[in-house]
Amino acid sequence: MQVIEKYFPSLSKLQKEKFQQLQPLYNSWNAKINVISRKDIGNLYVHHVLHSLAIARIISFRPKTVVLDAGTGGGFPGIPLAILFPDTEFFLVDSITKKIKVVEEITHKLNLKNCRPIVSRIESLSLKVDFVVSRAVADVPLLYSWTKQFVRPKGINILPNGLLCLKGGDLQAELQDIDREVKIFKLCHYFDEPFFETKQLLYVPV
Numbered sequence: 607m608q609v610i611e612k613y614f615p616s617l618s619k620l621q622k623e624k625f626q627q628l629q630p631l632y633n634s635w636n637a638k639i640n641v642i643s644r645k646d647i648g649n650l651y652v653h654h655v656l657h658s659l660a661i662a663r664i665i666s667f668r669p670k671t672v673v674l675d676a677g678t679g680g681g682f683p684g685i686p687l688a689i690l691f692p693d694t695e696f697f698l699v700d701s702i703t704k705k706i707k708v709v710e711e712i713t714h715k716l717n718l719k720n721c722r723p724i725v726s727r728i729e730s731l732s733l734k735v736d737f738v739v740s741r742a743v744a745d746v747p748l749l750y751s752w753t754k755q756f757v758r759p760k761g762i763n764i765l766p767n768g769l770l771c772l773k774g775g776d777l778q779a780e781l782q783d784i785d786r787e788v789k790i791f792k793l794c795h796y797f798d799e800p801f802f803e804t805k806q807l808l809y810v811p812v
Contacts (some may be wrong), residue, residue: 609651612796614659614690616711624689624716625734628655631715632680633706641680652801658683660807661739662690663796665765669693669795672735676728676753677743681709683772688718697733699724719763728752737759747784750810757812768811774804796807 607626611617617625628648636642661683667673671694675684678698688696694709698721706725713721724731729752733767737752750769761767781788789809793802 607651608722609656609799611661613656613663615811616709617690617785621689621692624718625655625686626692627716628685628712631712633712634794635680635711635767639704639708641705641708649801652799654680654682656799657793657805658686658741659690660772660796660802660805661687661770664791664807664809665737665763665770667691667737668762671695671737672695672751674697674733674735675730675739676738676740676749678709678723679705679741681712682741683739684721685709685712685716688713688721689716692720694703695720695722697722697735698723698729699726699728701725701727711788717756731756734758736767738764739771740769742774745780745783746771746777746808746810747772749781750784750786754812759812762801765809768809771808771810773806773808776807777808781808783812 610625636647673696678700684696686697700706703725706723706762709723715800733756735756757767791807793805
């Protein structure tokens with residue numbers, strides 16, 4: 607939890623309490639339904655929560671922004687972002703019912719009224735949002751093709767509406783297949799922890 611406060615020192619008391627609850631909640635649920643690798647659950651705050659919040663180092667969502675978390679899994683990056691941006695609405699979508707069950711229970715326990723968990727394949731949705739966020743669910747060109755239809759053309763944020771995707775490794779071959787300009791933010795410029803040395807945030811405007 608200290609690592610979250612290190613990079614986000616202006617959290618309210620309520621936000622701090624909600625972030626603190628994440629470890630026991632995920633410990634409990636992960637023992638029943640494996641949504642995080644059991645070898646990695648001890649790294650929850652750096653590998654999952656802070657990684658999710660990397661998006662907030664690039665953009666601060668304005669009130670009434672609507673965000674689709676495509677392939678949310680156990681609730682990342684959607685749940686940490688929903689804590690940080692209580693006036694932004696998040697649709698947390700995954701096709702695996704048991705994962706959305708965990709998301710539903712955790713968002714309920716945290717009283718995150720700005721979260722809407724949904725069981726669905728991404729391409730079957732019918733939504734209009736400002737941003738799509740994702741953590742390595744699919745190659746960027748494929749994810750863009752699935753989700754660009756959901757993104758409204760006009761936005762209210764500093765960045766134009768689009769796709770924000772957390773990825774790792776060498777992306778050169780993957781990005782050859784997309785016909786949009788992609789902006790890459792290297793997360794080692796924003797966080798000191800070794801985990802972020804190979805991590806990147808990709809932004810694709812729609």
